[in-house]
Amino acid sequence: xxxxxxxxxxxxxxxxxxAQAGRDLERMARERLAEAGFLPEAVKSFAGPRRLTLVIxxxxxxxxxxxxxxxxxxxxxxxxxxDGFLRSTGLTQDQLTERDxxxxxxxxxxxxxxxxxxxxxxxxxxxAFPWPKSMKWGTGSLRWVRxxxxxxxxxxxxxxxxxxxxxxxxxxxxxxxFMGSRAPFRARHFEAYAAGLxxxxxxxxxxxxxxxxxEGARTLCFARSVELVDDQGLLDExxxxxxxxxxxxxxxDPAFLDLPPEVIRTSMRTHQKYFAVRDPKTxxxxxxxxxxxxxxxxxxxxxxxxxxxxxxxxxxxxARFFWDEDRKTPLETRLEKLRAVTFHAKLGTLYQxxxxxxxxxxxxxxxxxxxxxxxxxxxxxxxxxxxxGMVGEFPELQGLMGGYYARQQGEPDAIADAIRDHYxxxxxxxxxxxxxxxxxxxxxxxxxxxxxxxxxxxKPTGSKDPYALRRAALGVxxxxxxxSLSLDLRAVTQNHARDAFLATDFDxxxxxxxxxxxxxxxxxxxxxxxxxxxxxxxxxxxxxxIGQFIARVEALTGFLKTDDGANLLIGxxxxxxxxxxxxxxxxxxxxxxxxxxxxxxxxxxxxxxxxSAIEPRVDAAMKAVDYQGAMxxxxxxxxxxxxxxxxxxxxxxxxxxxDNRLLLLTAVRDTMQRVADFSLING
Amino acid sequence: MVDANAPSSSLGASAPSASQGLSFQNLILTLHDYWxxxxxxxxxxxxxxxxxxxxxxxxxxxxxxxxxxxxAYVQPSRRPGDGRYGENPNRLQHYYQYQVILKPNPKxxxxxxxxxxxxxxxxxxxxxxxxxxxxxxxxxxxxxxLGWEVWCDGMEVxxxxxxxxxxxxDVDPVAGELTYGLERLAMYVQGVDNxxxxxFNDDGASYGDVFLENERQFSxxxxxxxxxxxxxxxxxxxxxxVSRILEHRGPQGQRLALxxxxxxxxxxxxxxxxxxxxxxAVAERQxxxxxxxxxxKATAAAWVE
Numbered sequence: 001x002x003x004x005x006x007x008x009x010x011x012x013x014x015x016x017x018x019a020q021a022g023r024d025l026e027r028m029a030r031e032r033l034a035e036a037g038f039l040p041e042a043v044k045s046f047a048g049p050r051r052l053t054l055v056i057x058x059x060x061x062x063x064x065x066x067x068x069x070x071x072x073x074x075x076x077x078x079x080x081x082x083d084g085f086l087r088s089t090g091l092t093q094d095q096l097t098e099r100d101x102x103x104x105x106x107x108x109x110x111x112x113x114x115x116x117x118x119x120x121x122x123x124x125x126x127x128a129f130p131w132p133k134s135m136k137w138g139t140g141s142l143r144w145v146r147x148x149x150x151x152x153x154x155x156x157x158x159x160x161x162x163x164x165x166x167x168x169x170x171x172x173x174x175x176x177x178f179m180g181s182r183a184p185f186r187a188r189h190f191e192a193y194a195a196g197l198x199x200x201x202x203x204x205x206x207x208x209x210x211x212x213x214x215e216g217a218r219t220l221c222f223a224r225s226v227e228l229v230d231d232q233g234l235l236d237e238x239x240x241x242x243x244x245x246x247x248x249x250x251x252x253d254p255a256f257l258d259l260p261p262e263v264i265r266t267s268m269r270t271h272q273k274y275f276a277v278r279d280p281k282t283x284x285x286x287x288x289x290x291x292x293x294x295x296x297x298x299x300x301x302x303x304x305x306x307x308x309x310x311x312x313x314x315x316x317x318x319a320r321f322f323w324d325e326d327r328k329t330p331l332e333t334r335l336e337k338l339r340a341v342t343f344h345a346k347l348g349t350l351y352q353x354x355x356x357x358x359x360x361x362x363x364x365x366x367x368x369x370x371x372x373x374x375x376x377x378x379x380x381x382x383x384x385x386x387x388x389g390m391v392g393e394f395p396e397l398q399g400l401m402g403g404y405y406a407r408q409q410g411e412p413d414a415i416a417d418a419i420r421d422h423y424x425x426x427x428x429x430x431x432x433x434x435x436x437x438x439x440x441x442x443x444x445x446x447x448x449x450x451x452x453x454x455x456x457x458x459k460p461t462g463s464k465d466p467y468a469l470r471r472a473a474l475g476v477x478x479x480x481x482x483x484s485l486s487l488d489l490r491a492v493t494q495n496h497a498r499d500a501f502l503a504t505d506f507d508x509x510x511x512x513x514x515x516x517x518x519x520x521x522x523x524x525x526x527x528x529x530x531x532x533x534x535x536x537x538x539x540x541x542x543x544x545x546i547g548q549f550i551a552r553v554e555a556l557t558g559f560l561k562t563d564d565g566a567n568l569l570i571g572x573x574x575x576x577x578x579x580x581x582x583x584x585x586x587x588x589x590x591x592x593x594x595x596x597x598x599x600x601x602x603x604x605x606x607x608x609x610x611x612s613a614i615e616p617r618v619d620a621a622m623k624a625v626d627y628q629g630a631m632x633x634x635x636x637x638x639x640x641x642x643x644x645x646x647x648x649x650x651x652x653x654x655x656x657x658x659d660n661r662l663l664l665l666t667a668v669r670d671t672m673q674r675v676a677d678f679s680l681i682n683g
Numbered sequence: 684m685v686d687a688n689a690p691s692s693s694l695g696a697s698a699p700s701a702s703q704g705l706s707f708q709n710l711i712l713t714l715h716d717y718w719x720x721x722x723x724x725x726x727x728x729x730x731x732x733x734x735x736x737x738x739x740x741x742x743x744x745x746x747x748x749x750x751x752x753x754x755a756y757v758q759p760s761r762r763p764g765d766g767r768y769g770e771n772p773n774r775l776q777h778y779y780q781y782q783v784i785l786k787p788n789p790k791x792x793x794x795x796x797x798x799x800x801x802x803x804x805x806x807x808x809x810x811x812x813x814x815x816x817x818x819x820x821x822x823x824x825x826x827x828x829l830g831w832e833v834w835c836d837g838m839e840v841x842x843x844x845x846x847x848x849x850x851x852x853d854v855d856p857v858a859g860e861l862t863y864g865l866e867r868l869a870m871y872v873q874g875v876d877n878x879x880x881x882x883f884n885d886d887g888a889s890y891g892d893v894f895l896e897n898e899r900q901f902s903x904x905x906x907x908x909x910x911x912x913x914x915x916x917x918x919x920x921x922x923x924x925v926s927r928i929l930e931h932r933g934p935q936g937q938r939l940a941l942x943x944x945x946x947x948x949x950x951x952x953x954x955x956x957x958x959x960x961x962x963x964a965v966a967e968r969q970x971x972x973x974x975x976x977x978x979x980k981a982t983a984a985a986w987v988e
Contacts, residue, residue: 011793011814012814012831014816133818133829134829135828135829135845135847136845136857137787137788137857137859138787138789138790138856138857139787139856145829146830147788147845149790177797178807178808178812179808241813242813272837273837291837293811294811294812294813295807295811297808297811298808298809299809303809303810303836304809304811306836307810307811307835307836307837307871308811308836308837311836312837313876314773318773
C-alpha cells in the first residue's frame with residue numbers, strides 16, 4: 001500500500017527539543033489519521049538538527065467511506081420540528097431511521113482521496129505543533145521553533161500540494177550544510193530520501209547517530225589506550241547537534257589534571273559538550289577530550305581539534321583561576337558573606353539557614369549515633385561555598401567544592417564528606433550518603449527546608465512546587481530508609497519548628513505531606529496501591545517513623561501473598577459485611593468482649609479461643625514494631641475463621657446468641673484492623 | 684550557497700592559517716565590506732557608553748515599527764564590572780562588538796552570516812560551525828528573541844537572534860540580529876591566546892599597544908575611584924531628564940524619543956558603574972533594573988508613535 005513521506009526542514013532545532021518533537025509529530029499524525037478513518041500499518045518519525053521527518057506506511061489511496069449520523073426530533077414531536085430537520089438534512093421522512101423513539105438521519109459520506117486529507121492535515125499539524133518555545137520570522141505570522149524553510153510532502157510517489165504562509169510543499173530536500181553536493185535533491189520515496197541524505201552526509205535516525213558517535217569514540221579511545229567516560233545525557237544532546245557526527249579525540253594540557261576531576265568534567269560538559277576520557281590504568285581522567293564535530297574536515301579534523309583544545313584551555317584556565325582564588329579564603333570567612341544573601345524573604349539569610357542546619361544536624365546526630373560536634377560544624381559550613389567563584393561559574397558543583405575546600409583547610413574527612421554530600425540524594429538516580437555525620441547533615445538540610453516552608457505556609461499545590469519540597473521529602477525518605485534509621489520525624493520537625501521558626505501552631509500537614517510522598521514512592525517501587533493504603537490507614541503509629549510504614553507495607557504484602565493471608569482477607573470481608581448488615585438492621589445490644597457461652601457450637605468456641613490467644617500477641621507484636629510477628633499471629637486466625645463461617649449461622653433467632661457472635665466477629669475484625677485496614681484492599 | 688573563497692579578495696590575501704589571519708582592523712574592514720555589499724547602511728559607533736551593541740538606537744529603536752532597515756556597525760561595549768586591570772587575557776571592561784541588523788530578516792540570513800565568516804577566513808569545510816540553542820533576553824530593555832550562539836570549533840563567535848519583542852512590544856516584521864565578539868573572533872582567526880597580543884594592524888601595532896593602558900586606568904576608576912554619591916545623583920538626574928524630555932514635542936510635533944533614549948543609556952551606564960563599585964545592594968538591584976526598563980518602555984512607545 002502507498003507510503004506518505006513528510007519532511008519539515010528548518011533552521012537548527014534546539015537539541016533538547018528534538019526527541020519530543022519527533023514523538024509529537026508521530027502522535028499528531030496518528031490522531032488526525034484516526035479521526036479521518038485511517039489505520040496505517042506503520043508510523044515512524046525521525047528528529048534531527050534541521051529536520052523532522054515522518055514516514056507512514058500502508059495508507060490507502062482514499063479515505064474509507066463513512067456514514068454520518070445526525071440526531072433529530074423525538075418520534076411524535078410536532079410536525080414543524082420534523083419538517084425543519086428534514087429540510088436541514090435534505091431527506092424525506094421515509095429515509096430517516098428510528099431508534100429508541102428518536103429520528104436519526106444517516107448520510108453516506110464517500111471517502112475523500114488521501115492526498116486531500118493529507119493536504120489539510122499537515123498545515124493543521126504545523127499550526128498546532130506544541131513547541132516549548134516558538135517564534136515568528138520575516139514578515140509572516142506562522143510560528144515554528146526556528147524559521148521553517150521547506151516542506152517535502154509526497155504520497156505514493158506524488159507531491160501532495162499545499163501551501164502554508166508562502167511555503168509550498170514539494171519533493172525537494174537537502175543534505176549537510178557543508179558537505180556533499182550542497183544542492184537540493186528530489187526524493188519521492190523514503191528509501192530514496194534516506195539514501196540521498198546518507199550520500200549527502202546526513203544520518204537521519206537519531207539512534208543511528210548515537211550509535212555512530214559511541215562506536216567512533218570508542219575506536220578512537222581504544223587506539224590511544226584510553227576509555228570514554230559514558231554520559232547518556234550528553235550523548236543525547238550531541239546527537240542533536242550534528243547531522244554527520246564525527247568524533248575527534250583531542251589533547252588537553254596534562255597540567256590541568258591537578259584540578260578536581262569533577263571540575264574538568266563539568267567544564268567540558270556544560271561549556272563545550274565534550275566527553276571526558278579516562279586512563280584505565282589509574283582510573284583517573286586522561287589528558288584528552290572527545291568532541292563530536294559536525295564535519296569530516298578536509299584536513300582530517302586537525303584544525304578542529306586544535307581549535308577545540310585552545311577553547312578548552314581557556315575554560316580550564318578560568319577554572320584554575322577560581323580554584324586558586326577560592327582556596328585563599330577559609331570557609332568561615334565565606335560563611336560571614338552569607339549574612340548578606342537572602343535565602344527567602346520570610347526565612348532569613350543563608351547565614352541564618354546555616355545556623356539552623358547546624359543546630360538541627362547536631363540534634364539528629366544525637367538521635368542516630370553520629371558525632372554531634374562534627375555534624376554541627378559540617379552543617380554550619382555546608383553552604384559557605386555558595387559565595388566562591390567556582391560555584392558562581394558552575395552552580396552544579398555546589399557542595400562538592402565546599403567538600404574540597406573543607407579538606408584543604410584541614411577539616412576532618414567526616415566533615416568534608418558531609419559538606420560534599422549534603423544535597424544528596426538529588427534525584428532518584430543519585431546515591432544516598434551512608435556515613436553517619438553526612439546523613440545527619442543531609443537530613444538537616446532537607447528538613448530545614450521542609451519545616452521552614454511549611455511554617456510560612458508555602459506548600460506545594462498541584463503541579464506547583466517552586467521550592468522542590470517534594471524532592472526534599474523524597475530525599476528525607478531515602479536517607480532514612482536506605483540507612484534503616486529509626487528516627488521519629490514528628491518529634492524532629494515539631495522541635496525544629498518551635499526552636500528555629502518559633503512556630504507554636506505547627507500542625508501535622510508536613511507529616512501528612514511526607515507520608516504522602518512515602519506512599520507515592522512505595523507505589524513507584526511496585527507495591528500495590530491498595531496494600532500501601534491499607535497499611536498506612538491503620539492508625540497505631542506513634543510519631544512518624546518512615547521505617548515503620550515501610551515495614552508494615554512489606555509485611556502486609558508478604559502476608560497477602562500467602563494462602564492464609566488471602567483466605568483470611570475473604571473471611572475479613574465476610575465478617576465486615578455481616579457486621580455492617582446486622583448493625584444497620586437492629587444494632588448490637590451489648591458491647592465489650594465476646595463471652596464464652598456454654599453449649600455454643602464447637603467452631604464458635606474455637607474461634608473465640610483462637611482470638612483470645614492471638615489478640616494479645618498481635619498487640620504485643622505491634623507495640624514491638626514486629627509486623628511480621630503480627631501477621632504470623634493473624635495467619636493463625638484463618639482456619640478457625642473459615643470453619644466458623646462454614647458451620648455457624650450468625651443471625652441466630654436468640655438475640656443474645658446473635659449479639660455474642662457479632663461481638664466475636666467485631667473483635668476479630670478490630671484485631672485485624674490494628675495491623676492494616678483490610679477494608680481498603682481490593683479482592 | 685556560501686562561497687568560502689570569494690569576498691575577501693578586495694583586502695588582499697587572507698589565508699585561513701592560524702598564525703596569520705586578518706589583523707583586528709582588517710577584520711572590521713572585511714565585515715564592513717561584506718555587509719555593505721549586502722545592502723546595509725554602515726554606521727559608526729554610537730557616541731555614548733553602552734553595555735552592548737544591541738543598545739545602539741540603530742538596533743533597539745529601529746527594530747520597532749514597520750519599516751525595513753539594514754545596518755551594520757562596530758560598537759564599543761562598556762562593562763565596568765568585567766575590568767581586570769589588563770591582567771586577564773580574555774576579559775575587558777571595554778571591547779568591541781560588530782553588530783548587524785536586518786529587518787525583516789531575509790530568508791537566507793544564515794547563509795549570509797556564514798558568508799561573512801568565510802570572508803574573514805573561517806572555511807566551513809575546515810572548521811566545525813554550529814548553531815547551538817541560546818535564547819537572548821535583555822530585561823532592562825524588555826527585549827527577547829530566539830536564536831543561537833554560533834560556535835566555531837567549540838568557540839562562541841557570534842550571537843544570532845530573531846528579535847520577537849523589544850520594550851515589551853512585538854517586533855513585526857521580525858528583525859534578525861547578529862553580534863560578533865570582535866576580539867574573540869580575531870584571537871581565533873589569528874591564533875592568539877591573549878587579547879593584548881592581537882595584531883591590531885599589519886604594521887606592528889598590537890591590541891595591547893592601543894588598549895592596555897585604557898584597561899588599567901578604567902579598571903581603577905570603575906572599581907575604586909568613581910564617586911558613588913555622584914553616580915547616584917547623576918542617575919536620578921537622568922531619570923528626571925527622560926520624563927521631562929518625553930513631555931515635550933519637536934518642530935513637526937513628534938515626540939523626542941531619540942534624546943530621551945540617550946538619557947536612558949546614560950542612566951543604564953551609571954547603574955553599571957554603581958554596580959561595579961559594589962554600591963547596589965541585592966534588594967535594590969531589581970528596583971534599579973525595573974526603573975530603567977520603565978524608562979526604556981516609555982521611550983520606545985514614544986518612538987513608535
